[in-house]
Amino acid sequence: QSVLTQPPSASGTPGQRVTISCSGSRSNIGSNTVNWYQQLPGTAPKLLIYTNNQRPSGVPDRFSGSKTGASASLAISGLQSEDESDYYCAAWDDSLIGYVFGTGTKVTVL
Amino acid sequence: EVQLLDSGGGLVQPGGSLRLSCAASGFTFSTYAMSWVRQAPGKGLEWVSGISGSGGSTYYADSVKGRFTMSTDNSKNTLSLQMNSLRAEDTAVYYCAKGRAMVTWSAMDVWGQGTTVTVSS
Numbered sequence: 001q002s003v004l005t006q007p008p009s010a011s012g013t014p015g016q017r018v019t020i021s022c023s024g025s026r027s028n029i030g031s032n033t034v035n036w037y038q039q040l041p042g043t044a045p046k047l048l049i050y051t052n053n054q055r056p057s058g059v060p061d062r063f064s065g066s067k068t069g070a071s072a073s074l075a076i077s078g079l080q081s082e083d084e085s086d087y088y089c090a091a092w093d094d095s096l097i098g099y100v101f102g103t104g105t106k107v108t109v110l
Numbered sequence: 111e112v113q114l115l116d117s118g119g120g121l122v123q124p125g126g127s128l129r130l131s132c133a134a135s136g137f138t139f140s141t142y143a144m145s146w147v148r149q150a151p152g153k154g155l156e157w158v159s160g161i162s163g164s165g166g167s168t169y170y171a172d173s174v175k176g177r178f179t180m181s182t183d184n185s186k187n188t189l190s191l192q193m194n195s196l197r198a199e200d201t202a203v204y205y206c207a208k209g210r211a212m213v214t215w216s217a218m219d220v221w222g223q224g225t226t227v228t229v230s231s
Contacts, residue, residue, distance in 0.1 A: 002154065035217040037155070044205055044224055045147070045155060050217035088155050092215030098171050099145065099157040099215065 003028060004089055004102035011108040012079045020105045022072040022089030028100055030070035032092040036063075037101075039086045048087070049074065076107070084109045112136035112220050114206050119225030126196050126229070132189040132206030132222055139187040140165070143209030143216055146180060146191050148202035149224075158204070159191065163212030174200075196229045203227075 005023045012018040024030065036049035047056050049065035052072065062083075064075045072091075076083055089102035118130040130146070145160040159170045159180040168180055179192040189206050203226050207218035 032215060033217075037218075039155070044221040045207075045218075046221070047210075047217055047219045050210060050219070056219060086154075090155075090157075090217075096172070098169055099160060101147075101155040101157060104154040 002103045003093060003096070003100050004091065006087075006089060006102040006105045008103070009106045009108065011110055012076075013110045014079055014081065016079045017075060017077045018079055018083075018107060019076075020074045020087055020089075020107070022074070022102050024070045024072070024091060024100075026070055027095035028070075028091045028093040029067065029072055031094050034065065034067050034072040035090045036065055036074045037088045037090065039088065041085075045088065079109055081109050083107060112208070114208060114220055114222035116204065116206050116222035116225040119204065119227045121228045121230065122196055123231050124197060124229055127192070127194045128196065128227060130191040130193065130204055130206075130225055130227070132191075134187045134189065134208070137208070137220075139182070140184040141212060143212055143214045144182065144189045145207045145209065145214070145218055146189075146204060147207055147218070147221075148200075148204045148227075150199070150202040153202075156202075160209075160214035161189075162214050163209070167214065169214055193227070196227075198229050201227060201229045 037045040052067040146158040203224040208220040209216040
């Protein structure tokens with residue numbers, strides 16, 4: 001059972017902006033940085049955002065991350081068909097002394 | 111090119127053992143944290159274990175603590191996961207992943223292709 005809660009699904013039409021929330025607690029998001037991963041069907045996860053709002057080389061600037069207190073969010077602006085994927089937030093948890101992933105959000109492009 | 115190649119998965123009976131390996135290339139293996147992450151069929155991602163770049167600190171999820179052991183061989187640039195007392199709930203695709211930094215809490219920026227472990231009689 002994950003300690004980071006995400007909505008199970010989100011959707012939008014091409015060009016729209018979609019936001020995914022990630023709710024944690026003081027021991028994880030409240031104390032540590034947040035990372036976001038994208039997982040296309042049948043493939044390994046890919047790092048999308050690290051340290052709350054940093055994009056690795058090659059990740060389009062349509063993807064942005066933010067963090068406030070014990071919550072974080074991922075925004076996808078200018079939604080494209082290839083963005084249809086599962087998205088996971090993640091952070092280190094000081095109480096569990098381990099890394100925790102969110103429950104995951106499936107994004108559908110209508 | 112930075113690359114991770116997972117191997118060692120297979121079918122094992124409950125209570126049995128299996129050893130996964132991850133061959134790393136294209137980076138200085140000993141200076142980055144490494145992790146194992148698994149994904150049960152139709153489920154989300156679950157962190158299993160992590161080791162610091164120095165190898166001095168190793169951490170495990172409660173679900174595998176005392177049964178799984180993670181180790182590195184810096185001379186061979188290889189990461190291993192020894193899995194004992196396997197249970198049906200350990201059935202999953204297992205991925206090795208490289209951290210962006212030496213500390214285990216750093217983001218995982220390179221992933222292996224995954225190796226499938228099935229625990230069933």
